[in-house]
Amino acid sequence: MKKLFAISLAIVALLALAACGSKTTVQDTISKELGLDVSGGKEVLNISTYSGGEGTSCVAVTLDDDTVLDAIKNNTEWKAFPLDETVQTLVYGMEDGTSKEGPFLADENGDPIVPEIQNGYYLLIDRHSDTKSNILERGSFNFTVGLYDTDSNTLYCCKLDT
Template sequence: MKRILWHVIFCLGGILVFSPVVMYWFIHGSYERYIWIINGSFPFNNFGSGPVQLYLYAGLLSAGLILTTISFKHVNKYLKYAVLFIILLMIFIMSVSCYSPKSVNTQISKSLKIEIPAASIIEYEDSHGGFHGDGGTYAKIKLDGKGAEKSILEIKNSWRMLPLSENLNLIMYGGIKNNIEYSYNLADKFKIPHIENGYWLFVDRHSKSIDNYDDTDLFNRHSFNFTLALYDMDENILYYIEFDT
């Protein structure tokens, strides 16, 4: 009975030693989950903090090392090898799964052709679904620090300065054109403030688009498939929208 107890303690220690890897994967494995976690209730809203994560990982690791150390002499070598093998295997699997070419940062970087620094997305939502993939994607990205300098420079060099074109202004804020009222109001839908000082980029992804950066035919089709990004110079915030109908 005592031998079984030592085996249980050793296995529990192995789980605790491995748990920081699981926690890191759970928090940072995907940006969608990361945003969901840090926008949750206490204590999950603190998981985005570096010091909190450090204390959590250190506590779990310390507890695991203590349990495995005191029980190490009382378990057979086969169990030791088995636990070590499982830990190494799971670390490898989770390390591979954390590297995803379809991460939010990668998708946005590829779409806008600028580099989005890691951990800079502070809000994210994606309602795309169904057979046709209709819906909207929204991201709010804080561009500050050294990692963002290159991105901001690329924006200033290749994007257009505000204000928006007439069509984009209509779809973002609504209005009337040629006696037709447009009430899409995407700015209100995604809670994007009116930006006066900044830059914008429009990408027409519609199958009938001739010029991907021209919004002239935006309202001349039966559906929308476009990407729009707005950079607020005063707040250093980038707003990203994908809209598909």
């Protein structure tokens, strides 16, 4: 009886430890999505409207050193600001006097989730099955945007799935 109790207690302890270790952090999410090690970053934003596989999320960390910035600068997939028209529309929206499109990464009021960034780098990852057509002309979206603000050393990782 004592042996069965000891084994049961050990199993419960292992399950408790496994549950504690399985929590995904903002740093884990950004590292996985953008392929950057941001384990030393401090969480400053964590928004998610996901339900049933669809929704918007945006997480951000501030960084104390230039390790991530150096990795971004050495990766040709990251582009220096200013944003191209597609990313500008997705993140902040575009207006030309007669029409307005976006932002698609917006809060419940239609305002951009990401604060205005003046200097930095960006990355657009198109996760849609039809990557040959213009992302802005599709009926649905599946993309990830990485934005690094060099003025505040803040890295944003935002996703939209519709």
